[in-house]
Amino acid sequence: MTMTQPSVSPVLDVVRLGKYFPVGGGLRSQQLRALHDASFSLAEREVIALVGESGSGKSTIARLLARLMPPSSGQILFKGRDVLKEEPTRASLAYRGQVQMIFQDPFGSLNPVHTIGYHLERPLLLHNKAPTPAILKEKVHALLKTVDLNPPAEVALKYPYQLSGGQRQRVAIARALAVDPSVILADEPISMLDVSIRMGVLNLMEKLKEERGISYLYITHDIASARYVADRTMVMYAGHIVEGAPSEELMQQPAHPYTKLLLSAVPDPNGSIRGDLPARSGAPKLINPPPGCPFADRCPSVMNTCREQMPGAVDVGSGHWVRCHLYAPGSVIAPSALYDRTVPASVEAGPL
Numbered sequence: 427m428t429m430t431q432p433s434v435s436p437v438l439d440v441v442r443l444g445k446y447f448p449v450g451g452g453l454r455s456q457q458l459r460a461l462h463d464a465s466f467s468l469a470e471r472e473v474i475a476l477v478g479e480s481g482s483g484k485s486t487i488a489r490l491l492a493r494l495m496p497p498s499s500g501q502i503l504f505k506g507r508d509v510l511k512e513e514p515t516r517a518s519l520a521y522r523g524q525v526q527m528i529f530q531d532p533f534g535s536l537n538p539v540h541t542i543g544y545h546l547e548r549p550l551l552l553h554n555k556a557p558t559p560a561i562l563k564e565k566v567h568a569l570l571k572t573v574d575l576n577p578p579a580e581v582a583l584k585y586p587y588q589l590s591g592g593q594r595q596r597v598a599i600a601r602a603l604a605v606d607p608s609v610i611l612a613d614e615p616i617s618m619l620d621v622s623i624r625m626g627v628l629n630l631m632e633k634l635k636e637e638r639g640i641s642y643l644y645i646t647h648d649i650a651s652a653r654y655v656a657d658r659t660m661v662m663y664a665g666h667i668v669e670g671a672p673s674e675e676l677m678q679q680p681a682h683p684y685t686k687l688l689l690s691a692v693p694d695p696n697g698s699i700r701g702d703l704p705a706r707s708g709a710p711k712l713i714n715p716p717p718g719c720p721f722a723d724r725c726p727s728v729m730n731t732c733r734e735q736m737p738g739a740v741d742v743g744s745g746h747w748v749r750c751h752l753y754a755p756g757s758v759i760a761p762s763a764l765y766d767r768t769v770p771a772s773v774e775a776g777p778l
């Protein structure tokens with residue numbers, strides 16, 4: 427069996443990224459393992475959804491990619507450049523211009539004492555995108571128009587409290603666009619918005635992808651919205667990416683027991699929740715986690731080997747892979763095939 431390798435030009439390669447936090451101190455010091463060995467590549471104009479429950483590590487990936495904190499291990503390649511090796515000054519500013527983040531909370535991400543115009547002027551000035559006051563004003567108005575906030579001259583003079591939640595999230599998107607990014611990391615961008623305005627924000631993101639060639643990492647706990655916006659979906663559990671596939675394939679043929687559990691909780695079109703997959707409850711152990719599969723304590727299909735060995739990534743065809751001992755170990759794929767799509771997914775023995 428071979429993984430499908432679409433012809434793509436990667437913008438961002440995430441190579442075996444890990445993040446550990448020390449917990450406690452002195453002789454009782456322990457490690458909270460927030461992220462293990464995360465690998466994937468994001469192509470131009472591609473949308474990848476990262477799905478999982480709170481504490482699964484999806485926001486940690488976004489914060490590492492935004493360089494809001496350093497990783498404990500691994501690499502981040504932007505258009506082939508290892509950004510972690512660059513000095514945290516000018517090169518880092520250039521990277522931040524290319525990789526922007528939209529936060530979950532449109533209320534907290536804008537400063538209530540400044541106008542909307544001020545919020546958009548700041549990145550333009552910081553990244554030298556507006557040489558004169560007239561150009562600055564023109565660019566601010568153009569940004570507001572792009573995100574359908576009209577009339578721009580009036581909106582620019584308003585304060586955040588004068589806008590709705592959806593309008594504030596549009597301002598946050600406009601602020602991210604100010605520096606012409608290649609990648610937007612959207613961390614739960616619609617979860618705090620009213621249901622009635624969520625679709626408008628998602629449609630805006632889709633429009634910007636088409637018009638500006640932007641790639642998105644779309645982080646969500648809502649697997650149903652991932653199906654709507656993402657080309658590919660990856661599922662996270664306890665700091666591990668446990669499954670990845672083209673979104674429609676993942677929704678139709680989920681392989682990992684945790685993905686099946688997530689999908690079984692999505693209401694079907696007639697309003698009921700399937701919930702037909704039995705699973706034990708319980709939070710995963712992130713501090714000094716035991717060996718083996720992190721889902722073992724909740725999994726209805728757990729076997730002895732699951733508690734002893736972390737499964738490797740197994741190719742299940744159609745660009746779909748899964749980390750689970752239920753699938754043939756003979757199809758374990760090369761670690762590099764998860765982030766470098768020019769590498770054939772050759773069979774490799776042992777876990778990643």
Ligand code: SF4
Pocket residue numbers: 682683684719720721722723725726727728729732737749750751752
């Ligand atoms: Fe369940 Fe074992 Fe697969 Fe983990 S590896 S999801 S415990 S069957």
